[in-house]
Amino acid sequence: MNQTIENISLIPVDATKYEDHEEVLSINKNSYRRIFHSKMHLKQFILWIVMFICLMIISGPLALYVSYAVPTVKLRSVSHDQFSEQRALDYLNNLTQFGSRVRNTRGNFQARDYLISELRRIDSRNKRHLWFQIELQNFTDAKENLLQNVLVRVSNASKMKKHMPSLMLSAHYDSVEFSPGACDDGTGVVTILELLSNLVHDSTITFSTMDLIVLFTNAEESGLVGAKAFANHHRWQSDIRFFINVDSMSCNEVAFLMEMTQSQLAIDYSRVARPRANVINELIPLLSLWGTDFDALHSNHTRSGFDIGFLLDGYTYHTPLDQPIRIKQGIVQDLGDNLGILIRNLFQKGNVSLSGNMTDTDLLIYFDVLSRYLIIYKQSTSILIQKILIILTITISILLIVCDHMRHRKERTRLCNDRQCIYFYFKYPFCVRIVSIIMYFITNIISIIAGFVISIVFAWIMSIIRSIGWNGNAVLAMILFSLPYLIGFFLGGWLGDRCLRFLLRKVPRNISEVNGKHVTNVHFNFEQNLSILLIYCLLMIISVSFNLRTLYFILIWTIFICPIYLCVMIIECIFHWKPTQSTLLKHKSYWLYLPLIVSFFPLMHTIGTSNYLIRLLSPTIMKIFTYKLLFKANLAMSGFALVPTLFTTLNLASITQRIRCFSWILLILFASFLLTCFITINRQPFDKDHPHVLHVNHTSTSIYRVANLTNVPMIVPLQSQSALIAIAAFYGRALSPILDRFSAEKNYELQNKTCRYPIYCTFNDTFNRTMSIKQIRIASVDKSLMAYKIIIQHVLSYNIHISSTSDVQLTIWNRFHLPRTETIIDVTLNSSGTRLVQLDINIRRCDISDSPFLVSLTQFMSDRVVMGGGNCSAINDYATLTIDGT
Template identity: 50%
Template sequence: MNEIVEETVFISQVSNTKHIHRQSHNNQHLKEFILWFVLLICLLLLAGPFAHHLSYSVPTVKTRTIARHVFSEERALDYLINLTQYGSRVSNTRGNIDARDYLISQIKHICSLSKSHIQCELDLQNFTDSQHNQLQNILVRVSNSIQKSQNIPSLMLAAHYDSVEFSPGAADDGSGVVIILELLSNLINDLTIDFSNVHLIILFTNAEESGLQGALAFITNLRWRSNVRHFLNIDSVRCTEPANLMRTTSSQLVMDYSRVTRPRTNVILQKTSTWFGFNTDYDAFKYNGFRLGYEFGFYLDGYTYHTPLDHPSTFKQGVIQDLGENLIILIRNILLENNQQIADKYDPDPLIYFDILSRHLIIYKLSTSILIQKILIVLIIIIGIIRIIFDHIYHRKQNFSCNGFHCIYFQFKNPLTIRILSIIIYSISNILSMIIGLLFSLLLACMISIIQPASWYGNSTLAIFLFSLPCLIGFIIFRYLFDLLHGRILRKSSQNSNEIHFDFEQNFSVLIVYSLSMIISIYSNSQYFYITLIWSIFICPLYLVLIIIEFILHWKQIFEKNAHQLYLPLLISLFPLIHTIEIVNRILRIFIPFVSLRFSFGWIHRGNIIICSIVVIPTLFFLPILQRTKQFLHLISILLISFFIVLIVACIRQPFTKNHPNTFYAKHTSESIYNAETSMNNSFDVSLISQQSSITVNTYHGLVLSPILDQFSIKNGHKLYNKTCFSSTNCTFDDSFNRQLAVEHIQIESIDENYSNYRIRIQHVLSYNIQIASLWNIELTVQNELDIPRKETIIDINLHSTISIFEIDIKIQRCEIHDSPFLLLFTRLMSNIVLMGEGFCHAIDDDTTLIINR
């Protein structure tokens, strides 16, 4: 009896010892998790705010008193303030013509300060746009007056000086124009450049906003374009962050750009314009024979793009200086080196390139990327197979106690099969976890598009957290459920399941996932999958080294706690994490303003999915690293709390503010009919028989318009008559805001006895855009067509005797905000919504039909 009691006590002590050991083990895991989580937060801070500060830092602004050959932002901004004082510069308007004259005067002044052997040739290229307006491009060729050869190559610097309706066009594209003006002054005053080997052409195009018409006109100018070897185009949307090299005609040209002080570019930026379908003068040059070209621009945070807020006061200090200093280095290298080698237009082995915190440019060939990925895949397969075979042979010959993964060889009848199956199962679970995480984020994107479609508008950081957290949560939840299922299966298969570890299998499964991503990258043969190599080249070697070291040391004490598996993958991911967050943030800041503009055209769901995909796809590379922490419940709790905080902020915040406003467009349309009976008298006034006018308002970002118009009507006490909304973002109502009629008076005079020739005098509002047309078979001549602007149009017509009735159509277009009482009132009362203009001048479109009966 005493023996039995003693045995019972012994069992109780063993049970307590196991309980204490389990509790100590759990406490140790909790401490490791806390340390791991603190380390993760530190890495995110380094990869986020700190990296952002380094990437977007700008140089000190050079004052206007500095030497003329040194780029000065202050001098460039002096040009800009003068250029934008004319208001909007829509083609063939007062602002456009005044801006042209100002640029000509500044070019003449700059050239007057040039060295004696430097020759400046100023030319104005006349062309007719699609609306039959007579427009001009401004061209300057700088050459050496001593060197008379006609076959000297040229470098062309281009920007457009027109803007859209209502916008002073400070960034788009006043920034490009004034940077080139300052660069022209720098180069002419640089004693090291004599333009004997390479000429310099300055091109300021007109009518870019209405379809690249100025650039296309320049293409036809054989005198100026024949020797252009390099071109450099500048176009922008907002100057609140440093500019990027957006596109090159050949990736080989990036080698020359890599010499600048602060290179800012990424191969992915080549696709941005294609994804949105917008074109610049760069496209006209590229697809019409110019094979060596760059496009630079300020494309981040384009929330004030094509609005009255595109003003010099919004510029961030130092960004003009930053781009100017980079360009002067690139231009000097081209002018001095006389590099006439034509790069391969089709880039048979294109370069992959990206900047590191805007300090250094990493450049390597696509073939090199593919080769490295193939080597990594082969190493992963070979080392994995060798490790399993050696384990199998070695541990079969030894008599080890059950410790760590060695238990596999004593607890299972077919350990080799178990190990292979475990690798497959872990790999599938990782892939499924990533798919679940992706689906979680896409589901949230669909929900957000219904609840708060533009919740991320104006804040790329919020978008990153909003869509990455659900991905992490979905991944961790699935991994947690898989571990529970896996543990339950092991408990049924083995009595000592708690001592069985599959660390090697889990590590190797991570390598399998990365191998699959590299296979996709290789198969795509695309530069734009380079992010796969960035992660793989850091993570895969680390895991391979750990696998080898653990095998060699046979799990000695230094690796007994397996802490290296928890911390090392996190530490080694610092560089790819910094680069991934930085490039995702940069792309989001380009995409968000343009994606949301298309909400009114059915892009609400698509836009949210696009933004979600930009965030989540790079996040997937980081997910397998998270599986190393076994504290799934703690991690899920932290992620859920963080997600709900971010979701609440996203739902209650006001996305549209002064710095990133909502936008609308309004178009006035009037139709007037005048009728004349010519047999009444030789000279007579024509009577107005009908007139109607309306205003059509469109909002962007999916903003519902009807409540806004109701609010506007209450504020100004003016009823909107016959309001009809064709969609939630498009409404029309009568134009009853006392707007001046375009055509004020029409007089017809017969100028021969047979009543076949008439002179028509039309008195109308002052306008630069007056179009006279007739569909009838009559000879029509506008006597004062070249008088721009004008308040009277004189038309001579010649009729055949068979014509008894005919019509003349008179179209008068204006785009000054003071010509519209409605726009003046709306913009004053509804300060949270800003006008967005278009490239043509047709915000106020007055169509008049003159019917003449003989």
């Protein structure tokens, strides 16, 4: 493969020393011959590949390691004005011992009582003039269950006044069914408890300008009901100036700032020890994948607030695996330290709004660097810088082209002997230069489009074969979905290179061939560099036009790349006009390395952010997309890997065009792609840390009917009874063989099993299921008034719902006696025209032990887990009672 080396120039030959033009060509032919037979291109290519790999290793794993580093855990013995993770985890172990804390269940009420006792204990240790107001806010949910928020207000007893401005800390203490909610949101609750104790014991916090309110909401998992009740009805809500909500998904990694009410709050958050925030997070709530109490609390625009929590790797989110033992050591300490600094800064500001007003007059762009510094600048500043870069890039490029052309026209009698100079080859060099720039620009656009197309095709192929081996491994997902784009990009570059060479063969030349090789095999550095700068200008125009802060990546790359390219282009032109003996500048080998070196910071930040987005959204996306929508999940993963890949390939485009080793690059990429695909397809995507999520719904139906009320009191006979279990899986895995193996190994009979889809199966479970209703008895009847007293005996439950048709009046005597095993109802017909009474009874249970099937299933599977909801909805027992009074 004889190819020229674009970055090694010929030894300059001065034409004035030779009388014969052919003599000059003869000298240059010998130089060309040495280059053609040289193996330097192989050394340069290998060196470039090694440097690129080293850069990726440094900018990837090292950056992630530094970004996710956690502080040393402080022991229980540390003074009480400092945050201790060990003390916080002691709270957590006590809180989670009650099991699932679904609203209106035993665990929920026990957790409420525990929080009240801990607040009173912290108050009892108060040695200062602080006044604690502990309250329970009553509210009802959609089912008219009586629920409570737990609140405490800490004030300076000597400086109390009505409507004192306040800082509020909030978290929710309920969880989903089957889950003890260690992370969601046990960590938020215990972190706030420990912070409350720290602030009470901190003599520098006097509470003289602001009170502290702590709010533990209930029923967050069933529609933010508790937070809405506080925001709309509690008398303290109007006093709040600042609030910090803490909520989480999975405690496998450090906490991040998710949302803020105003972008100016980023200035205050930047002062914490390890700020982790990115303006791109503001897009995530728009996806409606989840919601927190922050959504309800910030509805009142007089408050400034933060939403912070553990968000990454939420594969165990809302599952029984959300246990205290799975919390990564040091992350609670990290969160507590950051919140402690933020809270103290807010108290020092007093009751003055952080942003000066409640609206963002000039939005801020912010992002962290290695979790050590928060870069903050105005959006207007970003637009101004990009406009300046666009104008500067285009102006300097035009000036260089004009100056270079005028110089060669002025010295046209002198032969240009630099083989990188278009005036050496062509009769119409200025036109060739313009055409080359346009062709290189179009080639780059086509390469980007080709990368997009191949990425989409690959996402579609992966959905066809139903492979999700990348699940649970963000690095593998980034590599897998970036390689198709790289292949498409460089394939487009190769095709564009071929087209340009074909066009240049049609252009009149000063010399037709050198040593038997067509001169059109050569590329020109200046034109290549300028085409890359034009791509960056196009991206900046898009960024300025759409005016989106989340496009800040474009400025991050252009502010590093464009000035370097411009400087080197200027230097090249200067030394082209005045040749130098410098080996570095003469051989121009620095072009192989400089773009990689200057891209270290933007590449490091872009890889880290893309990795963060994949770890944040991948678990949630995969729980929404079934196998029918797997293409969208793959497409989303491809999108997350796009940004670093796009800018990396743009940065490498000019390098690959110079070394002209497209075949080698494509071969290496294709081999890497095949290896990655092989690993992905054969990888088991599910394990105890990244389980396969199942949804199980138990539904039993019982029919009770009385046609003759001759003997009262009487036990209502059971006419029919049935139980059905429906199970749905995600990720496209067929359930039928899994259930068959479960039935064989656990000896659990699955009667009348049917599977309408590979991921949705039902079967009859009547004989394995213990029904919740034990007996229905009619205690008395008043036939003149058509009134009945009915007693329903059932299993112990907090969730008992009785309803009837509109012409029946119900009175439930022990409605608020929870939990209970007996429900007493008075039924009266409102209409004299009918004597038919029909009652619908629904009893829900949240304990996994109430389902023999679930108990056996969880014991059988190590990589599959049942996902719960904010209500007791998995185990439902329905009964219909019909009384014919005729």
